[in-house]
Amino acid sequence: MSDFRQRALDYHAKPTPGKISVELSTPADSVDDLALAYSPGVAEPVREIAEDPDNAYKYTAKGNLVAVISNGTAILGLGNLGPLASKPVMEGKALLFKRFAGIDAIDIEVKHRTTEEFINTVANIADTFGGINLEDIKAPECFEIEQELIKRCKIPVFHDDQHGTAIVTAAGMLNALEIQGKNIENAKIVCLGAGAAAVACMELLIKCGAQRERIYMLDRKGVIHTRREDLTEHKSLFANNTDKRTLEDVMDGADIFVGVSGPDLLPPETLALMADNPIVFACSNPDPEIRPDLAHAVRDDLIMATGRSDYPNQVNNVLCFPFIFRGALNVRASAINDEMKVAAVEALRAITKEEVPAEVLAASNSKSLSFSKDYIIPKPMDPRLCERIASAVSKAAIDSGVAGI
Ligand SMILES: O=C([O-])CC(=O)C(=O)O
Numbered sequence: 001m002s003d004f005r006q007r008a009l010d011y012h013a014k015p016t017p018g019k020i021s022v023e024l025s026t027p028a029d030s031v032d033d034l035a036l037a038y039s040p041g042v043a044e045p046v047r048e049i050a051e052d053p054d055n056a057y058k059y060t061a062k063g064n065l066v067a068v069i070s071n072g073t074a075i076l077g078l079g080n081l082g083p084l085a086s087k088p089v090m091e092g093k094a095l096l097f098k099r100f101a102g103i104d105a106i107d108i109e110v111k112h113r114t115t116e117e118f119i120n121t122v123a124n125i126a127d128t129f130g131g132i133n134l135e136d137i138k139a140p141e142c143f144e145i146e147q148e149l150i151k152r153c154k155i156p157v158f159h160d161d162q163h164g165t166a167i168v169t170a171a172g173m174l175n176a177l178e179i180q181g182k183n184i185e186n187a188k189i190v191c192l193g194a195g196a197a198a199v200a201c202m203e204l205l206i207k208c209g210a211q212r213e214r215i216y217m218l219d220r221k222g223v224i225h226t227r228r229e230d231l232t233e234h235k236s237l238f239a240n241n242t243d244k245r246t247l248e249d250v251m252d253g254a255d256i257f258v259g260v261s262g263p264d265l266l267p268p269e270t271l272a273l274m275a276d277n278p279i280v281f282a283c284s285n286p287d288p289e290i291r292p293d294l295a296h297a298v299r300d301d302l303i304m305a306t307g308r309s310d311y312p313n314q315v316n317n318v319l320c321f322p323f324i325f326r327g328a329l330n331v332r333a334s335a336i337n338d339e340m341k342v343a344a345v346e347a348l349r350a351i352t353k354e355e356v357p358a359e360v361l362a363a364s365n366s367k368s369l370s371f372s373k374d375y376i377i378p379k380p381m382d383p384r385l386c387e388r389i390a391s392a393v394s395k396a397a398i399d400s401g402v403a404g405i
């Protein structure tokens, strides 16, 4: 067994199995403590909440509690491995919520037959939480699931793989374009993958100025074009009126490659076909569409990002979901809307251009980091992220009328 594989398994097995636990936030030592915490004292907040549901924010953990919910149908770039196998990832998201934003998060893995059954399960437990982070749910069901839950729940529901990934991608992409001296309006964009992250990333890039006609999206069958008859509703939004059919056809002269598909799907010869000063975001996790060392060997003029923390430029939704929820929970927002997403993009972009604190340099084993080809997006352990993104998101929630306090 490789050393890294064993270390990863040991990390999850020891000192106790898993990565999260529950801690008490009040004293529970004396008989008096127990009388307050439980019977008879607990009856008092029960009555208060029965009278006014908003009191749940005052007397329970609800307001700082997020559910990370998956059915395991699209676990990272690994595929449909079922709900239980997704548990380490969902516990991992809970770890990141707590570590980076002080949010208590609990993972919930749902076994279900129909999409409706999944939606009902989540809708029926939603009031327990201050927010719901949907994770690793495959397309196209994820679109209906998110839309329906947004309608049915009074708390923010956010499909991280769509919008978290899109927000970080847009921030990194706009910064990378600035460094490469290109503008998004003229960029020829190739998106390998047509799932949740692909659709959301391209829609957000379009909101930021990209031209829909200049986007070529590919699924397992090749380029999504107007003469295909097998397209789902979401794929057909990206059907391009083109006679190009393969990845090679569309990579010829492309400025941007976004990979949200699977490991090693971008051959180096195909990367070589891109325009001068290209931008390659190979974001499949854990293994990117092309390894950075291979990509750099083919092109010395590129900006390269992956979803991993062991290479420069980690374009991963961890840079978004803890902080956007922090901002939403702080003002008890009823939703996470486009205004809040754009505020997160702008905050991420701005932080990248500022001087990096010494503690971030130490934590990332770097002597220096400044806005450049190898630093287009902040590091996840940057303590400025929480405060800056959360306050920008809270302000956007207030300005757009979805804040509850
Ligand atoms: O977990 C990660 O590293 C990013 C993510 O959401 C995914 O790949 O599905």
Ligand SMILES: [Mg+2]
Binding pocket: 076, 135, 136, 160, 161
């Ligand atoms: Mg995910």
